[in-house]
Amino acid sequence: MKEWFTRWLNGDLELLEHVSDASEIPDSPREELKTKRKEFRQRIYDRPDMDSIIRAEQKGFLAIYHTIAIISCVVLIGVLLFTVAHLPRYGEENPYTMEVVERYVEHGVEETGAVNIVAGMILDYRAFDTLGESHVLFTALVCVMILLKLDKKTIRGGYLDSYYTVKQDTYFDVSKDTIIRLAGTVLVPCIVLFGIYVLLNGQNGPGGGFSGGAIMGAALIMFATAFGFDRMDRVFTEKVLSLTVFFSLSFYCFAKGYVFFTGANGLDNHIPKGIPGAILSGGLILPLDIAVGMVVACTMYGFYSLFKRGSIGGA
Amino acid sequence: MEPVSSFPLFTIVFSLFSGVLCFLLRGRIAKHYTIVYELVLIGMVTAVLLYTVKNGMAFTYTMGEFSAPWGNEIRAGVLESVMALLFMVVMFCSVAAGHRFVNMDIDESKINLYYAELNLMTAALMSIIWTNDIFSGYVFVEILTLTSCGILIVRELGRTTLAAVRYMILNLLGSGLFLLGVVLLYTMTGHLLMEPMQRTIASLSWNPDVMPTLIMAVGILTIGLSIKSGLFPFHYWMPDTYGWATPTSAAILSSLVSKAYIFLLFKIYYRAIGINVFERMPIRNILLVLGICGIIAGSWSAIRSNNINRMVAFSSAAQIGYIYMGLGLGGISGYTAALFHILVHAITKSQLFLTTPHLAEVSGESLLFKELQGSGRRNRDAGVFFTISALSMIGIPIFAGFSSKLLFGQAAMGHGNKKLILVMLALAVSSMLNALYFIRTVIRIYTDDPRNHVKTRHRPDYIPSMLVLTGCNLFLGLFSWVTAGLIQTGLSMFG
Numbered sequence: 136m137k138e139w140f141t142r143w144l145n146g147d148l149e150l151l152e153h154v155s156d157a158s159e160i161p162d163s164p165r166e167e168l169k170t171k172r173k174e175f176r177q178r179i180y181d182r183p184d185m186d187s188i189i190r191a192e193q194k195g196f197l198a199i200y201h202t203i204a205i206i207s208c209v210v211l212i213g214v215l216l217f218t219v220a221h222l223p224r225y226g227e228e229n230p231y232t233m234e235v236v237e238r239y240v241e242h243g244v245e246e247t248g249a250v251n252i253v254a255g256m257i258l259d260y261r262a263f264d265t266l267g268e269s270h271v272l273f274t275a276l277v278c279v280m281i282l283l284k285l286d287k288k289t290i291r292g293g294y295l296d297s298y299y300t301v302k303q304d305t306y307f308d309v310s311k312d313t314i315i316r317l318a319g320t321v322l323v324p325c326i327v328l329f330g331i332y333v334l335l336n337g338q339n340g341p342g343g344g345f346s347g348g349a350i351m352g353a354a355l356i357m358f359a360t361a362f363g364f365d366r367m368d369r370v371f372t373e374k375v376l377s378l379t380v381f382f383s384l385s386f387y388c389f390a391k392g393y394v395f396f397t398g399a400n401g402l403d404n405h406i407p408k409g410i411p412g413a414i415l416s417g418g419l420i421l422p423l424d425i426a427v428g429m430v431v432a433c434t435m436y437g438f439y440s441l442f443k444r445g446s447i448g449g450a
Numbered sequence: 451m452e453p454v455s456s457f458p459l460f461t462i463v464f465s466l467f468s469g470v471l472c473f474l475l476r477g478r479i480a481k482h483y484t485i486v487y488e489l490v491l492i493g494m495v496t497a498v499l500l501y502t503v504k505n506g507m508a509f510t511y512t513m514g515e516f517s518a519p520w521g522n523e524i525r526a527g528v529l530e531s532v533m534a535l536l537f538m539v540v541m542f543c544s545v546a547a548g549h550r551f552v553n554m555d556i557d558e559s560k561i562n563l564y565y566a567e568l569n570l571m572t573a574a575l576m577s578i579i580w581t582n583d584i585f586s587g588y589v590f591v592e593i594l595t596l597t598s599c600g601i602l603i604v605r606e607l608g609r610t611t612l613a614a615v616r617y618m619i620l621n622l623l624g625s626g627l628f629l630l631g632v633v634l635l636y637t638m639t640g641h642l643l644m645e646p647m648q649r650t651i652a653s654l655s656w657n658p659d660v661m662p663t664l665i666m667a668v669g670i671l672t673i674g675l676s677i678k679s680g681l682f683p684f685h686y687w688m689p690d691t692y693g694w695a696t697p698t699s700a701a702i703l704s705s706l707v708s709k710a711y712i713f714l715l716f717k718i719y720y721r722a723i724g725i726n727v728f729e730r731m732p733i734r735n736i737l738l739v740l741g742i743c744g745i746i747a748g749s750w751s752a753i754r755s756n757n758i759n760r761m762v763a764f765s766s767a768a769q770i771g772y773i774y775m776g777l778g779l780g781g782i783s784g785y786t787a788a789l790f791h792i793l794v795h796a797i798t799k800s801q802l803f804l805t806t807p808h809l810a811e812v813s814g815e816s817l818l819f820k821e822l823q824g825s826g827r828r829n830r831d832a833g834v835f836f837t838i839s840a841l842s843m844i845g846i847p848i849f850a851g852f853s854s855k856l857l858f859g860q861a862a863m864g865h866g867n868k869k870l871i872l873v874m875l876a877l878a879v880s881s882m883l884n885a886l887y888f889i890r891t892v893i894r895i896y897t898d899d900p901r902n903h904v905k906t907r908h909r910p911d912y913i914p915s916m917l918v919l920t921g922c923n924l925f926l927g928l929f930s931w932v933t934a935g936l937i938q939t940g941l942s943m944f945g
Contacts, residue, residue: 218634218662218667222638222663223660235640236640260516260520260521262522263524263583264583264589268589270466270470270570271592271593273469274597275596277473277567277600278599280560280563281563281567281603284559286557286560377473378474381471381473384467384470385467388466388470392463394515395512395513396459398512398513398515398516399451399455399456399512400456
């Protein structure tokens with residue numbers, strides 16, 4: 136122990152041998168960077184289609200631009216402050232303001248079967264909005280896949296060389312680090328459990344699909360960081376992600392479509408509300424929360440994976 | 451309730467499901483599926499239109515078991531059905547006519563993602579048309595924003611990425627302002643559904659302390675949506691966005707997405723604010739002036755551009771100006787003209803954007819004017835369709851553009867001298883400018899060129915959908931009273 140301490144004190148001990156040392160790669164000197172930046176700028180300015188922009192800049196375009204930007208910001212701030220200052224006092228000048236809120240607070244529990252009024256509101260009273268909202272997330276996933284997924288076109292375009300160099304990958308890869316591995320082993324199960332708890336208790340307390348899914352997604356990201364993508368890819372391929380998202384969202388779509396249809400036509404939808412406070416309560420809220428949670432978790436991991444290496448579940 | 455009244459709900463749920471399904475399918479199958487499902491949607495929307503015309507009244511449809519001020523609602527009347535039918539027809543034609551270019555422009559592994567985005571976009575368009583709740587409107591505006599960026603970047607050119615970034619920034623600014631407006635309205639009224647909100651605003655608007663705040667809220671909301679639809683000072687994102695996207699995307703973005711925002715804005719004015727309250731606000735006159743500025747500025751930029759797609763895109767800015775001019779004029783005739791012009795522009799502009807790539811294809815893939823010389827002779831079908839829609843844009847009789855200009859003129863007749871002269875001058879000047887740049891293009895594509903003696907082959911797979919669009923164009927031009935009458939019936943049951 137004493138020997139170790141002495142070695143540590145003298146700086147001989149190599150505790151972080153697995154982490155590549157950033158100081159090994161020397162930074163370029165400041166002057167060199169400056170000239171490089173200048174050269175790069177010159178290369179942009181040398182393009183023939185930049186002529187009009189350069190001319191505009193010489194005419195003092197930037198000064199006008201900044202002045203207008205500042206003026207419009209100030210005006211917008213003034214307008215908004217004025218508006219907020221003149222808002223009618225809540226619930227006083229207008230008798231209808233509290234109509235909707237009162238109903239949600241007073242009858243929410245008995246009508247939706249959920250103790251958490253917010254969950255009852257977003258998944259029962261105003262379920263159509265939430266149906267859209269859960270598809271917003273899916274749309275974002277599709278957009279990110281379009282933008283970042285590596286395909287023949289991107290590889291042919293030579294983007295691969297500049298962005299995904301081997302050096303960068305090893306530089307940021309921490310999956311062989313003992314500390315992170317140990318922390319991952321301890322934390323990932325706990326985070327998953329906590330996520331499931333939040334997910335399943337959306338109808339009884341704070342939580343629900345979006346927050347629970349986000350926590351579970353964080354656990355997936357943590358696992359991939361600590362143990363590397365190779366292990367993750369054995370289970371979580373792109374096929375798994377797309378099937379999960381497909382089944383969750385189409386269940387959501389059809390379940391809610393069924394409720395909307397029966398509700399509008401005055402039919403009974405035969406979905407038991409349950410006893411408020413029990414885990415199986417709130418009608419469709421629990422299954423919908425689970426579906427949303429799956430989508431959110433998959434989307435979060437998908438984003439991480441796409442941003443990190445341009446594919447989900449390996450090439 | 452009758453089964454037809456559930457069709458609006460089915461169009462939304464079905465489109466959302468199709469979006470998720472196409473995510474799973476292969477590219478080719480996704481394309482076929484999309485085409486078939488859009489035909490089904492056209493059938494459903496037509497049924498709703500016939501049903502509402504026959505009944506002579508609109509119906510609301512509760513989304514779930516909770517009725518009006520507590521739950522969500524959608525609503526279908528004649529006006530909404532006409533819009534939905536037009537949107538679906540244009541969507542179908544764009545997909546059917548442009549799929550070959552989609553296969554060329556987009557990497558094979560991402561074609562299914564493209565169709566997934568298109569179907570989600572259809573869902574958003576349908577929801578924006580049917581919704582009776584301004585917050586649902588906001589949610590689907592979000593989906594529309596994301597999907598429109600998605601179908602732009604999918605071409606993976608440097609220019610589309612740049613255009614998409616610019617489009618995204620402006621759109622998010624617009625969404626933010628729109629949300630701010632919705633929040634202010636909600637704080638004032640305590641409602642999100644349109645009918646209760648209108649009732650509350652009607653009683654609030656007589657309070658002189660509240661009126662300025664109300665004007666601010668509506669103003670912020672208007673700025674938000676006009677940035678997104680490309681009204682005059684905010685129209686500079688258009689040329690790059692439309693000019694470099696794959697033809698299907700360009701047609702859909704220019705003819706449907708910006709129109710959906712305008713329709714939502716109009717719906718909020720008419721149904722959430724109440725048209726009587728709205729007409730007491732100064733916003734109307736500002737819209738009129740900005741609309742006219744947009745007409746002139748858009749046409750001027752179109753004349754100066756040397757690239758055919760950019761010219762057509764700038765002409766879009768001018769046409770958006772027309773629509774806002776109609777909204778600014780006000781009165782039933784003004785709104786009818788504006789809504790009629792939405793239909794006209796959607797049909798004509800999508801046809802223009804779907805024919806220009808065919809002209810470019812026989813001119814060495816170049817969209818520059820000097821390369822396009824004689825392309826109308828090398829590809830005769832594309833030349834004819836381009837000429838038809840160009841004539842319609844200028845406002846030659848028997849084509850749709852003429853009818854809408856006539857309606858704008860009629861709407862202006864009902865106003866005082868100042869507005870009458872302003873609008874008539876704007877119509878005259880802009881028709882002249884339109885003629886200037888479209889006739890120039892038509893002459894250019896029919897001028898003889900040495901390349902014309904070489905036989906070129908081109909596939910006629912886009913002709914059926916072009917014929918459909920031309921048919922709609924002629925129908926709107928020759929029988930404009932049918933559609934204008936439908937719009938007026940729709941407006942009478944809208945309020």
